[in-house]
Amino acid sequence: MSTTTTRSPRRDAVDNRAALLDAARVVFATDPDASLDAVAAAAGLSRRSVYGHFANRDELQRELVTIGSARVATALESVAHPDPVVRLALIGSGLWREVADLRVMALFAVRGAHKQYTIGALAPLRAQVLAAVREAASAGTIRSDIPVERLARLVEDAALAVLEESTRSVLSAADGHRLVMVNTLGTLGFGWREAADFIDSRPELVRREATS
Amino acid sequence: MSTTTTRSPRRDAVDNRAALLDAARVVFATDPDASLDAVAAAAGLSRRSVYGHFANRDELQRELVTIGSARVATALESVAHPDPVVRLALIGSGLWREVADLRVMALFAVRGAHKQYTIGALAPLRAQVLAAVREAASAGTIRSDIPVERLARLVEDAALAVLEESTRSVLSAADGHRLVMVNTLGTLGFGWREAADFIDSRPELVRREATS
DNA sequence: ATTAACTTGCACAATCATGTGCAAGTTATT
DNA sequence: AATAACTTGCACATGATTGTGCAAGTTAAT
Numbered sequence: 001m002s003t004t005t006t007r008s009p010r011r012d013a014v015d016n017r018a019a020l021l022d023a024a025r026v027v028f029a030t031d032p033d034a035s036l037d038a039v040a041a042a043a044g045l046s047r048r049s050v051y052g053h054f055a056n057r058d059e060l061q062r063e064l065v066t067i068g069s070a071r072v073a074t075a076l077e078s079v080a081h082p083d084p085v086v087r088l089a090l091i092g093s094g095l096w097r098e099v100a101d102l103r104v105m106a107l108f109a110v111r112g113a114h115k116q117y118t119i120g121a122l123a124p125l126r127a128q129v130l131a132a133v134r135e136a137a138s139a140g141t142i143r144s145d146i147p148v149e150r151l152a153r154l155v156e157d158a159a160l161a162v163l164e165e166s167t168r169s170v171l172s173a174a175d176g177h178r179l180v181m182v183n184t185l186g187t188l189g190f191g192w193r194e195a196a197d198f199i200d201s202r203p204e205l206v207r208r209e210a211t212s
Numbered sequence: 213m214s215t216t217t218t219r220s221p222r223r224d225a226v227d228n229r230a231a232l233l234d235a236a237r238v239v240f241a242t243d244p245d246a247s248l249d250a251v252a253a254a255a256g257l258s259r260r261s262v263y264g265h266f267a268n269r270d271e272l273q274r275e276l277v278t279i280g281s282a283r284v285a286t287a288l289e290s291v292a293h294p295d296p297v298v299r300l301a302l303i304g305s306g307l308w309r310e311v312a313d314l315r316v317m318a319l320f321a322v323r324g325a326h327k328q329y330t331i332g333a334l335a336p337l338r339a340q341v342l343a344a345v346r347e348a349a350s351a352g353t354i355r356s357d358i359p360v361e362r363l364a365r366l367v368e369d370a371a372l373a374v375l376e377e378s379t380r381s382v383l384s385a386a387d388g389h390r391l392v393m394v395n396t397l398g399t400l401g402f403g404w405r406e407a408a409d410f411i412d413s414r415p416e417l418v419r420r421e422a423t424s
Numbered sequence: 425a426t427t428a429a430c431t432t433g434c435a436c437a438a439t440c441a442t443g444t445g446c447a448a449g450t451t452a453t454t
Numbered sequence: 455a456a457t458a459a460c461t462t463g464c465a466c467a468t469g470a471t472t473g474t475g476c477a478a479g480t481t482a483a484t
Contacts, residue, residue: 010451035441268473
């Protein structure tokens with residue numbers, strides 16, 4: 001008897017799954033309530049085939065959040081620096097590469113069925129921001145006119161604003177990289193020249209590679 | 213023959229209409245796709261009665277935008293000052309009072325059927341911000357490391373961030389008033405002490421009345 | 425008190441998205 | 455070339471929401 005040999009999954013199926021996730025990221029970033037039909041169309045597939053890859057709408061969306069939080073976590077691993085302010089700048093610039101994922105997550109964190117799940121997925125990131133802000137505040141290297149918890153939230157918003165700016169106008173990778181840091185430092189209380197000096201005097205913050 | 217005398221509208225009907233608009237502001241601010249049933253319930257009325265006041269969902273939402281833009285316009289009338297930076301601070305603090313209206317509008321401007329209409333309604337406000345930023349940039353009183361159009365958008369975001377902060381934590385009227393200005397100035401390039409001095413040295417920016 | 429204004433509940437048709445079954449295709453793998 | 459893997463189109467049931475008609479009730483104005 002022939003052992004029930006399971007054939008390995010087709011490569012195009014894997015591609016299609018990825019295409020669906022990409023399309024979902026794009027589509028849901030502008031409308032978290034968009035139909036699966038819209039997502040499938042954006043991926044160049046039929047609505048029916050979505051169910052070949054995901055059990056249902058919820059599973060697709062949850063996967064987006066899961067992937068996103070994994071990427072964010074990876075981006076955060078490389079962030080380590082004694083100066084909490086540098087760390088905050090690094091966090092911002094690290095997130096810059098995960099714009100697509102973060103925008104969906106930011107949306108899902110506010111509305112939709114996955115609110116709690118998404119908030120949970122973002123919790124480590126936010127905790128890291130808060131910790132850095134707190135540490136910098138204790139060290140007296142940032143503003144002291146705003147309570148740390150509130151300031152941490154405003155810093156998050158400042159970073160998000162730059163991410164959204166990237167969807168409103170053409171923002172080169174280099175410009176975006178610097179703008180996130182500059183806007184973050186501004187929120188932390190730095191004057192604009194002060195922020196520029198801060199960044200330029202620290203090689204960790206200056207974009208290394210001139211690649212792409 | 214008796215002339216077809218039309219009786220004046222009942223007072224409770226007027227109240228109910230207002231209650232519906234209030235409820236809609238609250239409900240739609242968290243979910244622009246919420247059902248009319250949810251809105252009616254929040255207003256303490258039945259879904260059916262909504263149609264006694266508004267032709268349909270669209271009309272209700274459009275009315276929200278119309279009212280909002282009228283309030284914003286009124287708030288902006290009192291803003292006039294030779295110094296564009298002061299003007300920007302005043303705009304921010306003026307908008308602070310219209311949080312509820314602005315939050316719905318900010319949402320509608322991004323999604324939903326009224327996107328274009330809402331963007332149009334917000335255009336004068338945004339134009340005023342851009343003009344002030346541009347003027348200040350020419351005068352050299354603000355940062356010069358970010359193109360004015362982009363900076364104007366970031367200023368809008370900075371103000372919005374404070375409006376949202378008011379929904380996340382308890383923000384007294386006085387604190388909110390100052391925070392909008394401080395965050396705006398920070399985005400314009402001011403250091404935090406610089407921003408504080410700027411505000412405190414200008415009586416127009418210091419909250420006049422201690423009235424609630 | 426009378427009457428018009430208003431609210432409500434119910435029923436109804438219409439629309440739209442979801443999720444599933446199935447048969448007929450196409451395509452990558454072996 | 456054979457076959458499993460995958461996609462597609464269609465049909466169908468389900469559920470949510472919208473907008474409307476109408477009859478019965480309630481409430482404010484006169």
